[in-house]
Amino acid sequence: MDLSKIKMVVTDMDGTLLNPNHEVSERFFELFEALRKKNIQFVAASGRQYNSMAEKLETVKDDTIFIAENGALVMHREKQLLVNPLMPAEVGTVLKSVKGIDGAHPVLCCNQKAFVTGHSRPFVKLLREYYSCFEEVNTLESIEEQVLKVAVYHFEGSETYIYPHVKHLESQLKVKVSGTHWVDFSNRYAHKGHALEMVMKDRGISKNEVMVFGDYFNDVEMMQLSLYSFAMANAHPEVKKVAQFETASNEAFGVEKVLEKLVG
Numbered sequence: 345m346d347l348s349k350i351k352m353v354v355t356d357m358d359g360t361l362l363n364p365n366h367e368v369s370e371r372f373f374e375l376f377e378a379l380r381k382k383n384i385q386f387v388a389a390s391g392r393q394y395n396s397m398a399e400k401l402e403t404v405k406d407d408t409i410f411i412a413e414n415g416a417l418v419m420h421r422e423k424q425l426l427v428n429p430l431m432p433a434e435v436g437t438v439l440k441s442v443k444g445i446d447g448a449h450p451v452l453c454c455n456q457k458a459f460v461t462g463h464s465r466p467f468v469k470l471l472r473e474y475y476s477c478f479e480e481v482n483t484l485e486s487i488e489e490q491v492l493k494v495a496v497y498h499f500e501g502s503e504t505y506i507y508p509h510v511k512h513l514e515s516q517l518k519v520k521v522s523g524t525h526w527v528d529f530s531n532r533y534a535h536k537g538h539a540l541e542m543v544m545k546d547r548g549i550s551k552n553e554v555m556v557f558g559d560y561f562n563d564v565e566m567m568q569l570s571l572y573s574f575a576m577a578n579a580h581p582e583v584k585k586v587a588q589f590e591t592a593s594n595e596a597f598g599v600e601k602v603l604e605k606l607v608g
Contacts, residue, residue: 428534537565
């Protein structure tokens with residue numbers, strides 16, 4: 345594996361760069377400095393909102409390109425490079441489709457802020473980890489702000505309890521099982537792969553110059569853009585089939601172990 349041509353490193357956050365406690369390791373920040381010295385651009389790509397991602401990477405955020413909301417928003421140094429929102433009618437379609445799913449908790453993800461009903465206190469408490477800025481409202485249908493993504497959570501599991509009820513929407517929208525408990529609904533062109541492709545073109549980066557890490561279905565399109573794609577040991581089995589390589593789990597510092605080889 346010849347890593348000498350790598351000019352860009354792209355990593356998912358939850359289940360990939362973040363450990364099971366949703367933390368970035370001190371070792372990563374040390375490796376970040378080594379990447380910077382080698383002029384290797386770092387890109388964080390997540391289903392999280394931009395504010396939450398920037399908080400996790402506060403000390404290095406000015407040198408990081410952020411692909412947020414599963415690719416609906418790309419930010420760099422507080423400048424918006426790309427935005428791919430949902431149309432109001434599409435938001436209405438999603439909310440109508442998930443309304444009848446028992447135990448489903450939808451979140452409207454807007455630029456800089458998310459909206460959620462306060463009907464479930466356990467869910468609102470959990471949401472604070474993923475959304476640093478959100479507001480509780482009586483009804484989501486009344487929100488008039490531009491929506492980048494609708495994220496839907498289920499405590500028992502997204503693949504079993506949400507996806508079968510909404511997969512018919514895939515002909516209109518990008519529907520992604522983005523984690524064990526989450527399903528995300530976005531504009532058809534709002535995904536990590538589309539956003540990364542734009543960033544790569546802008547920087548003149550080719551497939552053999554980018555390294556990508558991920559663990560779930562929302563990482564697949566960006567993995568397909570790289571000859572050096574790594575699935576985490578804790579990744580979904582189907583994602584491992586797409587990746588070119590496998591590394592250790594997020595708990596065992598799988599991203600850091602590969603980066604050590606890259607900068608060594």
